[in-house]
Amino acid sequence: MKKLLILGAGTAGTMVANRLANLLDENEWHITIVDQNETHYYQPGFLFIPFGIYSKNDVVKPKRDFLPSGVEFIMSPIELIEPEHNRVKLSKDGRYVPYDFLVIATGTQTHPEQTTGLQEHEWYKTIFDFYTVEGALALARHLRTWRGGRLVLNVVENPIKCPVAPLEFIMLADSFFHEQQMRDRVELIYATPLPGAFTKPIASKHLGDILERKSIKVEPEFMVEHVDPDAKKIVSYDEREIEYDLLISVPLNMGNEVIARSGMGNELNYVEVDKHTFVSPKYPNVFALGDAAALPTSKAGSVAHFAVDCFAENFTRYVDGLEMLPTFDGHANCFIESGFGKGLLIDFNYDTEPLPGMYPLPGIGPFQLLQESEANHWGKMMFRWMYWNILLKGQELPLPARMTMAGKWKN
Amino acid sequence: MPTKVIAGHEVQINDEGFMTNPQEWDKDIAVEIAHEEGIADLTLAHWKVIDFCRQDGISTGKAPTLRRITTAAGVSTKDMFALFPKGPAKKVAKISGLGKPEGCV
Numbered sequence A: 001m002k003k004l005l006i007l008g009a010g011t012a013g014t015m016v017a018n019r020l021a022n023l024l025d026e027n028e029w030h031i032t033i034v035d036q037n038e039t040h041y042y043q044p045g046f047l048f049i050p051f052g053i054y055s056k057n058d059v060v061k062p063k064r065d066f067l068p069s070g071v072e073f074i075m076s077p078i079e080l081i082e083p084e085h086n087r088v089k090l091s092k093d094g095r096y097v098p099y100d101f102l103v104i105a106t107g108t109q110t111h112p113e114q115t116t117g118l119q120e121h122e123w124y125k126t127i128f129d130f131y132t133v134e135g136a137l138a139l140a141r142h143l144r145t146w147r148g149g150r151l152v153l154n155v156v157e158n159p160i161k162c163p164v165a166p167l168e169f170i171m172l173a174d175s176f177f178h179e180q181q182m183r184d185r186v187e188l189i190y191a192t193p194l195p196g197a198f199t200k201p202i203a204s205k206h207l208g209d210i211l212e213r214k215s216i217k218v219e220p221e222f223m224v225e226h227v228d229p230d231a232k233k234i235v236s237y238d239e240r241e242i243e244y245d246l247l248i249s250v251p252l253n254m255g256n257e258v259i260a261r262s263g264m265g266n267e268l269n270y271v272e273v274d275k276h277t278f279v280s281p282k283y284p285n286v287f288a289l290g291d292a293a294a295l296p297t298s299k300a301g302s303v304a305h306f307a308v309d310c311f312a313e314n315f316t317r318y319v320d321g322l323e324m325l326p327t328f329d330g331h332a333n334c335f336i337e338s339g340f341g342k343g344l345l346i347d348f349n350y351d352t353e354p355l356p357g358m359y360p361l362p363g364i365g366p367f368q369l370l371q372e373s374e375a376n377h378w379g380k381m382m383f384r385w386m387y388w389n390i391l392l393k394g395q396e397l398p399l400p401a402r403m404t405m406a407g408k409w410k411n
Numbered sequence B: 001m002p003t004k005v006i007a008g009h010e011v012q013i014n015d016e017g018f019m020t021n022p023q024e025w026d027k028d029i030a031v032e033i034a035h036e037e038g039i040a041d042l043t044l045a046h047w048k049v050i051d052f053c054r055q056d057g058i059s060t061g062k063a064p065t066l067r068r069i070t071t072a073a074g075v076s077t078k079d080m081f082a083l084f085p086k087g088p089a090k091k092v093a094k095i096s097g098l099g100k101p102e103g104c105v
Helices: A011-023 A043-051 A133-145 A165-179 A201-213 A257-261 A301-319 A374-391 B027-036 B044-060 B066-072 B077-083 B088-095
Strands: A002-007 A029-035 A039-041 A060-062 A072-075 A078-082 A087-090 A096-098 A101-104 A108-111 A149-155 A186-191 A216-219 A224-228 A233-236 A241-243 A246-250 A252-255 A286-288 A332-339 A342-348 A357-361 A365-369 B003-006 B009-012
Touching (some): A043 A165, A149 A165, A149 A241, A165 A246, A165 A332, A301 A332, A301 A374, A332 A374, B044 B066, B044 B077, B044 B088
Parallel strands (some): A002 A029, A002 A101, A149 A186
Antiparallel strands (some): A039 A060, A224 A233, A233 A241, A332 A342, A357 A365, B003 B009
8 A cells, every 4th residue: 555644634635635535546545644633724714703704613614524534534743754764753642654655734824922022911902813713703802892093904924824814804894894883983004014015016006006995004015023012013123113002913924843843844934845746856755735835826725726636636647657747837816805795806826917807707707806896705705615515625616727818908 | 028237237137127147147236236226335244145145046046035034144134124125135136136035925
């Protein structure tokens, strides 16, 4: 029996387990997946919790429900990856799990403790995050009785998981405070290390205009050095200060510590792999998928989905002794909630930045690229059902894994 | 691909003004781009960072991110902002004749 070991049963790990369990012969392959947590979170849903749109029950299900029956699931923290010995040491009982092929899908985690003043005595009192279910729930409770003032949203450093989530948060906040009839008592500021609202120029311009129409102020190139939780201000490395009444932070994102312990990561603990095939340049039987990979594409579920689409077919070639094809193009496809029952959609890859147009059918849509529409909002809302019922289970969507220019407008 | 004459050399640049061929770079080019970016004098401290970025950029094929520079070159983030104000990783990549750092996607 050949042994495939998958580390992490999050979005990428679960999808790849399902897909490969279907493609590989169960008489020849033993697939094992390791994760330390029992619960699978629908992470795109965290964004909606602070505004009372989703509750905790909407975003949690047991991981086991989404793993195929033939796959062995081990619940344990991971102590060390030993790629020289083709084995992984688990914390539980100090057990070693040997492998022929290893897929690292250990994701990315937030680290508020890395910014001075952030996770101290005002944490979950006047300072919150929404990238954890705990943070999102604490913020929901706080917003129920908040009387207004200056809300500052700050991204500590890029890359972050889901780079559009901060934009969605601040636009949903605008919508929420309108509904609460207190928008006139709330000032909204988005302080970002980026030079504008988003990373790529055309999308940044479109999104920047939308933020301006919503009276959301962008403070660009703001790289936070420390938070002063008593004076209620954030201070940047170039000594700019922004005072707040309520601070929402997107803390530093880093890959799993086991990557650092195993000496397999870059300075943020992400694993360097080939950007088209996910194979490690150092170990030809090691791959990294999803947020754990150090790739110049967004850390997002849609990217993991397209990546798994490309990887699974390629993997079956590879184990038969064929070369992997450079199929993955960095494709990302992200709904952006913009409040008031509307949303945007962006579709892009390594080479093509988000452009306006229609998706997936050229000229027809039903989704509009880079423009606000109600259809986009309903797409996002439907997505939760698709995530639990189709995507995680490794079933195919009628959408191409690689990005297409059809339906996009080049200016 | 557009080109631009910098310090008497014709070099290829992209639409954001980053050089696309690091081999076309030399120290005079660095000085002139630094001027354009509002840095009047390149001190030893600047050169230490530029030298690291050149070396790292050429061996990895991409411009280092700010965190990579501060981790591997032993310069603090605070100093990086003092040396290369406003977006230090982007600025030093431009001066070093490397592409835009891929940190932000």
